[in-house]
Amino acid sequence: GAGVSQTPSNKVTEKGKYVELRCDPISGHTALYWYRQSLGQGPEFLIYFQGTGAADDSGLPNDRFFAVRPEGSVSTLKIQRTERGDSAVYLCASSLQAGGFDEQFFGPGTRLTVL
Amino acid sequence: QKEVEQNSGPLSVPEGAIASLNCTYSDRGSQSFFWYRQYSGKSPELIMFIYSNGDKEDGRFTAQLNKASQYVSLLIRDSQPSDSATYLCAATSGGYNKLIFGAGTRLAVHP
Numbered sequence: 160g161a162g163v164s165q166t167p168s169n170k171v172t173e174k175g176k177y178v179e180l181r182c183d184p185i186s187g188h189t190a191l192y193w194y195r196q197s198l199g200q201g202p203e204f205l206i207y208f209q210g211t212g213a214a215d216d217s218g219l220p221n222d223r224f225f226a227v228r229p230e231g232s233v234s235t236l237k238i239q240r241t242e243r244g245d246s247a248v249y250l251c252a253s254s255l256q257a258g259g260f261d262e263q264f265f266g267p268g269t270r271l272t273v274l
Numbered sequence: 275q276k277e278v279e280q281n282s283g284p285l286s287v288p289e290g291a292i293a294s295l296n297c298t299y300s301d302r303g304s305q306s307f308f309w310y311r312q313y314s315g316k317s318p319e320l321i322m323f324i325y326s327n328g329d330k331e332d333g334r335f336t337a338q339l340n341k342a343s344q345y346v347s348l349l350i351r352d353s354q355p356s357d358s359a360t361y362l363c364a365a366t367s368g369g370y371n372k373l374i375f376g377a378g379t380r381l382a383v384h385p
Contacts, residue, residue: 190371201278201362201375202318215372250317260306260325263373265317 161185163266165251171272172241180236180269184253191234192252192263193226202250208234241273276301276367280376289385293350297363297376300344304365307339307346308373312360321361322348353383 164183172178184191190209194202204218208228216226223241228234238245248268254261277300287293299307306325310318324330324337324346336349346365350357360378367374 192371192373194373194375199282199377201364201377202373204372204374207371209371215368217368217372260323262320262323265319267317 163251163253163264165266165269167269168267169270169272171274173274174241174243176241178238178241178271180238180249180271182234182236182251182266184232184234184251185264187255188253188264189231189256190254190261191228192254193234193236194250194252196248196250196268205236243273246271246273276374278363278365278374278376280363280379282377283380284382285379286382286384287353289353289355289383291353293353293357293381293383295348295350295361295363295379295381297346298344299346299365299374301365301367301374302344304367306366307337308364309337309348310362310364312362312378314360318362350381355383355385357381358383
């Protein structure tokens, strides 16, 4: 079946602009995660959803970052007033359910470049 | 700040040799540990997970966990050039869902 998909694959924007990154999880997966990966680093946890609710948003760096998952499937990560330091690959992952040892399947990522 | 530490490498091994990748973690509450492989420009893919002390084997891969020492390792037997990638160690934190990743170890297997 289809894996996790993310759009766009690349996004170039100017400092101060607003961007939206979309994630479409594997069908039937109830848990969805957002990570951010900078060059030479491992993925950094941002937020995790169980169903429609954000169960843990402790990794969001500040209030410019916000994520939603209104129908419990597709999620959108929203970044306001982008800064050059926001440039990174944003990875989305999903798992069958939260808890236990369910594998998190990663999407291909969105490479965000803030000029 | 909960951390997962890995040597950045590169770790260079000849084809057919055993590659040994190591990881330490700081959160004693971590329950599960994961090894992901990431090819350049690609997303991470799960190789193995382990949650009990001791060894867990899957084909050419063996994961080892020592919770007393807060140490996780991954052994790759009969290394192949196709194993050349960055290997990411991750530990659960604050429950089973939040993964804390190390920076990764770059492995290079040369013919």
